[in-house]
Each structure stands twice: as structure tokens, then as C-alpha cells.
Amino acid sequence: MSAASAEGFSPSFRHFVVARLFGGAAQQMMLVALGWQIYALTASAWDLGLVGLMQFVPAFLLTLPAGHLVDRVDRRKVMGAAMLVQFAVSFVLAWASVGGWVSRDLILGLSIAIGVSRALQMPSQQALMPSLVPLGQLARGTAVASGAAKFAVIGGPALGGFIYVAGAEVVYGVAAAFLLAATVFVGMIHRPDMQMSREPVSIRSLLAGFTFLWQHKVVLGAISLDLFAVLLGSVTALMPMFAKDVLDTGPWGLGLLRSSPAIGALVVAIWLARNPLDGRVGKKMFIAVAIYGVTMLVFGYSTTFWLSMLALVISGGADMVSVVIRLTLVQIETPDDMRGRVSAVNSTFIGASNELGDFRAGATAEWLGAVGSVLVGGIGTLLVAALWVKIFPTLASRDQLMP
Numbered sequence: 231m232s233a234a235s236a237e238g239f240s241p242s243f244r245h246f247v248v249a250r251l252f253g254g255a256a257q258q259m260m261l262v263a264l265g266w267q268i269y270a271l272t273a274s275a276w277d278l279g280l281v282g283l284m285q286f287v288p289a290f291l292l293t294l295p296a297g298h299l300v301d302r303v304d305r306r307k308v309m310g311a312a313m314l315v316q317f318a319v320s321f322v323l324a325w326a327s328v329g330g331w332v333s334r335d336l337i338l339g340l341s342i343a344i345g346v347s348r349a350l351q352m353p354s355q356q357a358l359m360p361s362l363v364p365l366g367q368l369a370r371g372t373a374v375a376s377g378a379a380k381f382a383v384i385g386g387p388a389l390g391g392f393i394y395v396a397g398a399e400v401v402y403g404v405a406a407a408f409l410l411a412a413t414v415f416v417g418m419i420h421r422p423d424m425q426m427s428r429e430p431v432s433i434r435s436l437l438a439g440f441t442f443l444w445q446h447k448v449v450l451g452a453i454s455l456d457l458f459a460v461l462l463g464s465v466t467a468l469m470p471m472f473a474k475d476v477l478d479t480g481p482w483g484l485g486l487l488r489s490s491p492a493i494g495a496l497v498v499a500i501w502l503a504r505n506p507l508d509g510r511v512g513k514k515m516f517i518a519v520a521i522y523g524v525t526m527l528v529f530g531y532s533t534t535f536w537l538s539m540l541a542l543v544i545s546g547g548a549d550m551v552s553v554v555i556r557l558t559l560v561q562i563e564t565p566d567d568m569r570g571r572v573s574a575v576n577s578t579f580i581g582a583s584n585e586l587g588d589f590r591a592g593a594t595a596e597w598l599g600a601v602g603s604v605l606v607g608g609i610g611t612l613l614v615a616a617l618w619v620k621i622f623p624t625l626a627s628r629d630q631l632m633p
Contacts, residue, residue, distance in 0.1 A: 239371065243362040245418045247378045250355065253313055253412035254379045256405040258386025260320055260344075262488055263394060263401040266481055267327075268337050269470045275600070277334060278467045279592020284338050286586055288345035289352075290578055297353040297439060297574020301567060305358040310416040312351035317409040319343050324402035332398070352577030357569035360561045362419070369506045369558045369631055376553055377499025380546070383492030391485015439571035442564065449563050451622030452515065452556040455614070457579040459519045459552070462610035463526045463545075464587030471600045477535045490539045491546030498550040511555050512628035516615055518551035523611030530604030558631050 268277050300308055319340050326332040363371035390401045443450045465472070466488070473484040507514065525545035532538045556576075564572045595603040619626045 239367070239374070240362060242419045243359075243371065245415045246355075246359065246362055247375055249309075249313075249412045249415035249419075250375060251378045251382050251412075252408045252415065253316070253351075254382030255386035255389070256320065256408035256412065257316065257344075258383050258488065259390035259401050259405045259408075260316075260323070262387045262390035262481075262485055263323070263398050263405075264337055264341070265467070265470045266391075266394060266484060267332065267398050268334060269474070271332075271334055271337075275468070275471060275592045275595040277338075277592075278470060279589040279595075280338060281341050282467055282584070282586070282588025282592070284341035285345040285348065286584075286589070288342050289349045292346060292349035293353060293574045293578045294437070294439070294571070296349045297357075297571040297577070300353045300357050300570030300573070302570075304421060305354045305361075305570070306416055306419050306421065308350050308354035309358060310413050312347045312354065313409050313413040313416060315343060315347035315350070317406050317413070319347070320402045320406040320409060324399045324406060327397065327399035327402060349577075352580065353570050353574040356557070356560075356573035356576065358419075360569065361566070365562070368561055369554065370503055372557045372561070373499050373502040373506070373554050376550065376557065377496055377503060380492040380495035380499055380550065384489045384496060387485045387488030387492075389485070391481045391483070391488070394481040394485075438568060439573075439575035442568060442572055443575055446563055447622060448625050448628055449559050451618060451625035452552075452559050453576055453579045455515070455519060455618045455622070455625075456552055456556050457583040458614045458618075459522060459611045460549075460583035461587045461590060462607045462614065463523055464584065464591055464607070465526060465529060465542075465604050466584075467588035467591045468595055468600050468603060471595065472538065476533060476600065477538060479535060483535065486539060487542060490542035491549065494543035494545065494547030495550035495553075496546075498547040499554070502550070502554055507551075507555065507631060509629055511631055512624075512626045515552050515555045516619060516626060518548040519615040520612060521545075521548040522552075523608050523615065526604055526608030526611060530601050530608060555631065562631065 264281055265278060268281060271277075296308070323332065323337075323340060326336055359371065359375055360368060389404070393400050393404065443453065469484055469487045473479050473481075473487055477483060477487075522545050525541045525548065528541040529538055529545070532541060560572060560576050561569070591603050591607065594606060598606065
């Protein structure tokens with residue numbers, strides 16, 4: 231993000247954004263290396279999908295308890311612990327790559343550890359951010375933080391893809407250094423005032439996030455629309471196949487493909503940081519999801535590298551509109567002492583859409599081929615957008631983000 235986009239925010243918010251920048255770049259570098267490495271080892275679309283599934287399962291099982299924890303302790307410490315877990319993963323992968331004992335089972339096993347760290351990271355950073363900016367700047371702050379994260383998604387895969395030429399161990403080593411830097415910046419955030427949950431630990435309190443969302447249909451509709459759109463439309467797991475088998479490129483091309491959605495997202499995030507959404511936000515969200523589905527169809531049909539990149543750039547811009555609306559609605563509608571648990575549910579939905587989306591893509595590619603898998607997903611995304619207009623009319627007719 232530009233310096234102008236971050237004007238008016240506190241030093242703690244700036245440290246938070248930089249931590250997300252380093253942490254996000256490291257995560258994306260690891261994912262590029264993991265995908266290329268396991269496909270080089272096994273040449274299996276199924277294994278590409280399994281990497282996503284192994285990350286999703288622990289995240290799904292642990293995110294709700296993590297959200298409960300986030301509402302009771304210092305959220306900075308939870309976020310920092312998540313970064314340290316990912317540092318350990320990147321260190322082991324670098325060691326294994328140098329020693330020549332990296333294997334399919336090791337990659338899948340460490341993917342589980344990445345899932346555990348995400349269970350801690352996602353609800354803690356989502357619940358922490360609203361306490362670092364005034365409520366009136368929340369939509370703008372969400373755009374800035376999301377834009378910084380997307381900038382990491384641009385630089386991380388591109389950097390990871392280019393330096394993979396020097397060896398996977400170099401990618402993992404740089405990622406480890408970035409994760410240490412992220413942990414330091416998290417530690418520099420001043421502890422914000424927050425309302426700790428004093429509710430006794432119980433199944434009811436653990437599931438309070440789900441109860442809250444069920445009672446707030448606008449938020450439920452926004453989160454579930456994003457889940458199913460990305461679950462069906464995601465092509466991330468198949469990018470190594472498209473790069474190698476369809477577009478005839480190497481690790482550098484894979485890195486550029488992985489970065490392309492974030493380029494579009496970053497441009498839109500910068501625009502939204504300066505020009506917050508105003509009016510007909512529900513309609514804009516549905517239009518953005520429909521555009522996302524169309525771009526997946528273009529990507530599936532394309533056999534030209536530049537056209538594939540362009541489709542992914544546009545998909546990222548459309549997705550950013552949906553992300554800003556969803557995250558802002560969740561934070562505005564949620565009391566502070568429940569933000570951890572509601573953010574945990576939101577994280578579960580995000581994890582489901584990303585990791586299960588990767589598994590869906592890999593599994594269907596095994597049956598239909600990579601192109602068939604992407605085309606089916608794009609059509610499914612368009613059908614979901616049309617259906618959700620009917621199921622959640624209050625979301626479709628929502629005019630303003632602020633109530």
C-alpha cells in the first residue's frame with residue numbers, strides 16, 4: 231500500500247500491517263515451493279489437492295477453540311505464536327531440502343502444522359484489527375490491511391518462484407527470515423483496550439459465533455457467498471499443472487500466476503482505501519462474485535500465458551470488493567467481546583473455501599482434467615451468486631456498510 235493510503239492510522243496499526251506483509255509473503259512463498267516440490271515428486275493432481283486438505287482439517291477442527299481463546303487472552307500473543315509455528319515449519323522444510331530427505335509424507339505432515347498455525351492466526355488478527363482503528367475508519371482500515379496482505383501475495387509467489395531456481399531450501403530459508411520479522415512487528419503492537427469475555431467455558435460459549443451469525447442474516451449471507459464462490463471457483467491448487475502442462479512455463483511462471491490475483495486485488499484495495507464503498511454495497515458484492523466466476527471460465531479456456539494472467543488479475547480485483555464488504559460487515563456488526571469467536575467462524579469459512587477449494591479442484595481435475603475442473607467451478611460460482619440473491623434478499627438490497 232502507498233504511504234498516503236496509511237495516513238491517519240496509529241503506529242500500532244502500521245506495525246500490524248507490516249507484520250501481515252512479512253507473514254503473508256512468507257506463507258505464499260512456502261505454498262509455491264510446496265506445490266512445485268510435491269508435484270515434481272509425485273506428478274499427481276490428487277497430491278496437490280491433499281496439500282490443501284491437510285491444511286484445512288486442523289484449521290477446521292481448531293479454529294473455534296482458538297476463537298474462544300482469542301476472546302480471553304492478549305490477541306497479539308496468539309498471532310505471534312502462529313507466526314512462530316510457521317517459522318518452525320519453514321525451517322524444517324529448508325533442512326529437509328538441503329539434506330535431501332524431503333518427501334511426500336513430510337510435506338503433507340507439515341501441511342497439517344500450517345493448518346494448526348492458521349487456526350490461531352486468522353481469528354486473532356481479524357479480532358485484533360478493529361481495536362487498532364477508530365470505528366469510522368474501519369472500512370478504510372480493512373482496505374489498507376487487505377491491500378497489504380494482497381501485496382504480500384503478489385511479492386511472495388513471484389519471489390518464491392524466481393528464487394526456487396536456486397533451490398527449494400532457499401525459498402524456505404527466506405520465508406523463515408520473513409516470519410521472524412513478522413513476529414517482531416507483532417511484538418511492537420501496543421496492547422489495545424479490549425473487552426475480555428467472562429462467559430463460562432461451555433459448548434454454548436464455544437458455538438456462540440455460529441449463533442450470532444445465524445441471527446444476523448446479512449453477515450451470514452456475505453460469509454457463505456464468499457465461501458461457496460471460492461470453494462467452487464478456486465484454481466490455486468491447479469496452477470502448477472496449468473503452468474507446466476497447459477501454458478508450458480516453469481517455476482517463475484507459476485510464481486507470476488500465483489501473484490496475478492493479488493495484483494488486481496491490490497489495485498482495487500488502493501482504490502477502496504481512498505474511495506470507500508458508498509451505496510448499493512450488496513448489489514456490488516453480487517456483481518463482483520459474478521465477475522469472479524466469469525474470469526474463471528476465461529482462465530480455464532485460455533492456452534496463452536498473458537490471457538491467463540489477465541483473467542486472474544481481474545478475478546483478484548473482483549474478489550477484493552467482496553472481501554472488504556464481508557470483513558467490514560463482520561466487524562461492524564460484532565461486539566468486541568465476541569470478535570474472536572465470530573472471527574473464528576469467519577476463518578473457518580475462509581479456510582473451507584481456500585483449502586477445500588484446492589481439494590475440490592485437485593479431485594475433479596483427476597476425473598475431468600485441469601481445464602474441465604476449472605470450467606465446472608466457474609459455472610458453479612455463477613449459479614451460487616444467482617441463488618444467493620434469492621436466499622439472502624436483505625444482503626442483496628443492503629445500501630450502506632455502516633448501519
